[in-house]
Amino acid sequence: MSRRLTHEDAVDGIWGGSVLACGGGGWVSHGEVMAEAATNAGTPVLASVDELPDEALVVTVTAIGAPGAAGWEIQPRDYVNALQLVMDRCQAPVVAVLTAQNGASTTINGWIQSATLGVKVLDAAGDVRAHPTGKLGGMGLTDRPGYTTVQAVAGGNRKAHGELRLVAEGTIVTTSNVLRDVSVRVGGFIAAARNPVEAAWVKKHGAIGAISYALNLGRAMRAADGSGARAVIDAACNVTEGTIIAEGPARITRPMRTHGGFDHGAFTVDGLELRYLNEYMTADRGDARVATYPDVITTMSMKTGRPATISEIKEGDELAVFHVHRRHLPLSSSTRDRIALAEVEEIMGVELIKPAEA
Structure with missing residues (x-):
């Protein structure tokens, strides 16, 4: 059943999304800006996929x-402009939107478009957790015979590059690669809308219930916030069936470098190596893979209990590594997309397909 989304829901989404961000997934501050903009602009509406005709x-x-x-610079209206560019090229009315992934700001994706353009926010996502490439949030469309996408971007650092709006039509792989290059040229990040598809495809291939999952997680963590960091972490574990797989100070082994539109690097916590491409993709202890995408892998601050993002972690920060195995998650088809996974394997030099299929 459809329901109105409130500012309290948005705060829950930011808290829960921050865990599912897996070290990346946007920024809390940007999520707060988008929450204010969306709920002040109108009333976002959350709908289940079953409410939509196929x-x-x-x-x-x-x-x-x-x-x-x-x-980077993204203004709230950039998200609206990107969606409008795609809507203008669709042969039928766009009824709903869904976020490509959960994250500190990305769980709020679609809310301002709902408030201003009247589309519904689907209780689904391209991926329940954050990921580094558009293909991983594509719900398996890279394998759909004959599918041609429309992708649009809007925004950019106005002072340095001016405002950009651009539409690309073609295969998901090619258009995604082109627009990632564009994001680099306009400051590092840009708002986007993409992949018009019928609701029947989302029902079969999306991460169904992903928004409610994030909101429920955030609500439980906020309720425990007054009881200290450990209570917040325990609340996250209880809601998700997650576990803590390492605790200790961060030891940076590969300092972050930003190249090709991605953040690359690694560090260890109590001997557990976390490697990331924008988000944590693997956790290894020696030669043993402990956790692997699409598992949720997140670092939590032992001071606050809230997630510690990759870009903020410093040498010696006390962290807990939080893990939710994929069997406990609502997964989309794109988490098993061998084309998308192979691309990340090549960039990172790690094995993802075999561990994920094990």
Whole structure:
């Protein structure tokens, strides 16, 4: 059943999304800006996928770039403009939007578009957790025979590059790669809308219930906030069936570098190596893989109990590594997309397909 989304819901979404951000997934401060903008602009509406007829048109809304980029700028209206560009090119009305992923700001994706353009926010996502590439949030569309996408971006660092609006049509792989390059040229991050598809495809291939999952997680963590960091972490574990797989000071082994629209690097916590490409993708202890995408892998601050993002972690920070195995998560088809996973394997030089299929 549809329901109105409130500012309290948005705060829950930011808290829960921050865990599912897996070290990246946007920024809390940007999530707060988008929460204020969306709930002040109107009333976002959350709908279950079952409320939509199979033929209804749905668009994915997101942002593209590297969370560690220093020169990015996205204004709330950029998200609206990107969606409008896609809507203008669709052969039928766009009824709903869904976020490509959960995250500190990305769980709020689609709310301002709902408030201003009247589309519904689907209780679903391209991926229940954050990921580094558009293909991983594509709900398996890279494998859909004959599918041609429309992707649009809007925004950019106005002072340095001016405002940009751009539409790309073609295969998901090519258009995604082109628009990631564009994100680099406009400051590192840009608002996007993409992949118009019928609701029937989302029902079969999306991460169903992903927004409610994030809101429930955030609500439980906020309720425990007054009881200290350990209570917040325990609340996250209880809601998700998650566990803590390492605790201790961060030891940075590969300092972050931003290249090609991605943040790359690694560090260890109590001998557990966390490697990331924008988000944590693997956790290894020696030669043993402890956790692997699409598992949720997140670092939590032992001071606050809240997630510690990759770009903020400093040498010696006391962290807990939080893990939710994929069997406990609502997964989308794109988490098993061998084309998307192979691309990340090549960039990172790690194995993802075999561990994820094990």
